[in-house]
Amino acid sequence: xxxxxxxPQSMFIQExxxxxxxxxxxxxFNTWLWYKQDPGEGPVLLIALYKAGELxxxxxxxxxxxxxxxDSFLNxxxxxxxxxxxYFCAGHSFGNEKLTFGTGTRLTIIP
Amino acid sequence: NAGVTQTxxxxxxxxxxxxxxxxxxxxxxxxxxxxxxxxxxxxxxxHYSVGAGITDQGEVPNGYNVSRSTTEDFPLRLLSAAPSQTxxxxxxxxxxxxxxxxxxxxxxxxxxx
Numbered sequence: 001x002x003x004x005x006x007x008p009q010s011m012f013i014q015e016x017x018x019x020x021x022x023x024x025x026x027x028x029f030n031t032w033l034w035y036k037q038d039p040g041e042g043p044v045l046l047i048a049l050y051k052a053g054e055l056x057x058x059x060x061x062x063x064x065x066x067x068x069x070x071d072s073f074l075n076x077x078x079x080x081x082x083x084x085x086x087y088f089c090a091g092h093s094f095g096n097e098k099l100t101f102g103t104g105t106r107l108t109i110i111p
Numbered sequence: 112n113a114g115v116t117q118t119x120x121x122x123x124x125x126x127x128x129x130x131x132x133x134x135x136x137x138x139x140x141x142x143x144x145x146x147x148x149x150x151x152x153x154x155x156x157x158h159y160s161v162g163a164g165i166t167d168q169g170e171v172p173n174g175y176n177v178s179r180s181t182t183e184d185f186p187l188r189l190l191s192a193a194p195s196q197t198x199x200x201x202x203x204x205x206x207x208x209x210x211x212x213x214x215x216x217x218x219x220x221x222x223x224x
Binding site for chain 1: 146212
């Protein structure tokens, strides 16, 4: 089946730093989604991307749908304490009802 | 709208017991699904439904049953609980448009002893 490699697995940064993470797939996706999960909660949708090359922002978050359709990137600018959590990418391909999820990037802010 | 709701929030079962995890959504979404989340493994799809009366298997369906008698509800049944089913279970729903983002419930943390 389809596999998503998400990196890095974890990040330790200081408040105010910018953050970059990415996902790569073994096959083409038609939709890329980025989620954030807080402890004890379900994942919350941050950004959805529907077109190769698309660049979409949600506040300090910016995500891009890679031109090869096999990768996606998420950037967070000027991190703040509430950015702490686990970020998941997910991909969807036409003709398939299922979403494939990456294994997550755990973001920690060092005081 | 309440969104996606799940009950119970926590559950402890003994090996061999059965139970039903409840999931409901009030957004009139056609598509609903169940995932389990284990440390280091992300979210894995158990079963999904594209509409009332229609269900299909996901990546890890063994030991679980589902039914979809209404648009709103999508319960997950554990037939005979095993320690390997200790996990956090999430229900999710989305509108019928393929590729649209899924909305997740708050999760049920299940421990099987």
